[in-house]
Amino acid sequence: MTLPTTMKAMVTMGHGDLDQMVLHTDWPRPEPAADEVLIKVGACGLNNTDVNTRSGWYSKTVTDATTGGAFDEVGEDDPTWGGAPITFPRIQGADVCGEIVAVGESVDPARIGERVITDGWLRDAADLDDINKTGYFGSERDGGFAEYTTTPARNALAIKSDLTDAELATFSCSYSTAEGLLTRAQVGSNDTVLVPGASGGVGGALVQLAKRRGARVIAMASETKHADVASLGPDTLLPRAPNDLRAALGDEKITVVADIVGGPYWPTLIDVLERGGRYTCSGAIAGPMVELDLRTFYLRDLTFTGSTVITPEVMPNLIRYIEAGEIKPALAATYPLDQLREAQAAFIAKTHTGNIVVTP
DSSP states (O other), X not given: OOOOSEEEEEEEOSSSXXXXXXXXXXXXXXXXXXXXXXXXXXXXEOOHHHHHHHHTTTSTTOOSOOOSSOOSOOOTTSOSTTSSOOXXXXXXXXXXXXXXXXXXXXXXXXXXXXXXXXXXXXXXXXXTTOGGGEEEBTTTBOOSSBSEEEEEGGGEEXXXXXXXXXXXXXXXXXXXXXXXXXXXXXXXXXXXXXXTTTTSHHHHHHHHHHHHTTOEEEEEOOGGGHHHHHTXXXXXXXXXXXXXXXXXXTTOOEEEEEESOOSTTHHHHHHTEEXXXXXXXXXXXXXXXXXXXXXXXXXXXXXXXXXXXXXXXXXXXXXXXXXXXXXXXXXEEEEEGGGHHHHHHHHHHTOSSSEEEEEO
């Protein structure tokens, strides 16, 4: 097939507010290098990493909650998830569903025509398990907020599904983050998992994936969103931040808190963990600075785990779950690519349940 030499792309020009994302209609189409594939993007999901990287929220100079807007001061030494500077201009977007339309040297041409979703974690080919040698799609290299994108061939995972491109674009970041959290915390069928922020993309994925493991799940969300969250299958639904969480839980024994919220409510979550319980975290959208009574931590024999870089088997496992119908997408809205600013504003407002996607 004949491919265009230019493409439409939403390009992030620097740290700052939504106006840093600029639409280009004649951006050079990338060419796949050796061991890479070229994907015609069908849809690309939004996630917190896009917002946090653009705004510079990952910098230690920022102590506020995620707002999605510009901060007064962003340290340029550590403004991304990996603690290193990002190169601008950058095409963001990690959650691609699309079709392979060309391949680089050493990639089997038979892969052309494959429907794929992307694994966002860019690994050292010589040592896939070394988490110190990782980058992220849409951060350390251009991503999917464009008509075409390239990625290492091993990061383009073939999928057979009746789901739409937009539905499949909800899985890569949110569900791999959730599965990474549950894997790191070794969640199993004997656990009761408390999920704050269950109406978000990662929160909803946590509900489904923890249930898939046989765990009991207590979801926390704004009551206006309870009907949507209930469709994901939690055992119990609670308000977003009950004044007396212990009373709201009743006889429930929380063995795991899977959290991406943080913020001022955080000590309350830690206080309801059973002795020997586990807290696992992959975000802090309500604020990164929290108060911890170390006596609670050590006297209750708690285990804390952070989870960012997923293990290599997580994404292939997700492909299996999707193809088997064991998990389902939670697609809140779809926007055209040229309305990415509006889509991200809606994502930041958090009035939706599930994931938001853009299509070229």
